[in-house]
Amino acid sequence: MIKRAELLAIVKDRLMLGLIGLVVMMALITVLVTLIRLNASDVQIPIRYTDYGTANIYRNQWFALYIFPIFALVVAGVNAFIATKIYSLDRLIALSLLGITTFILVVGLIVTNSILNLAPSV
Numbered sequence: 001m002i003k004r005a006e007l008l009a010i011v012k013d014r015l016m017l018g019l020i021g022l023v024v025m026m027a028l029i030t031v032l033v034t035l036i037r038l039n040a041s042d043v044q045i046p047i048r049y050t051d052y053g054t055a056n057i058y059r060n061q062w063f064a065l066y067i068f069p070i071f072a073l074v075v076a077g078v079n080a081f082i083a084t085k086i087y088s089l090d091r092l093i094a095l096s097l098l099g100i101t102t103f104i105l106v107v108g109l110i111v112t113n114s115i116l117n118l119a120p121s122v
Helices: 004-012 014-037 062-087 091-118
Strands: 045-052 054-060
Touching (some): 004 014, 014 091, 045 062, 045 091, 062 091
Antiparallel strands (some): 045 054
16 A cells, blocks of 8 residues: 555656656557457457467457557556555656656557557458
8 A cells, every 4th residue: 555655755756747647648548549449350360479480470359459458557557556666765766667667558559559450440
């Protein structure tokens, strides 16, 4: 549980609040993009690509693509919570964690968008 004193210290730090807001915004953008662009289909769609020796494209049903926004929400929630707990110990580590989380969510949004471009539209 986050204590009141920790929360007040975070609220006074604009950079920390900005990074938390950016992390939440990136997660919500990923969720919205997926919900808007994902269509129900009977066609199996690509969900994963591996290139170990021979190239393999794994296919599954359309609802398997909901794992991307779930991943974004879990990463954003867990890392924002951890950053707020670490903030009282070391501000720089908390800010670095949120910066890395933002980068991960940007890459996740790019991958989600690329995968959804492969999915057939109805």
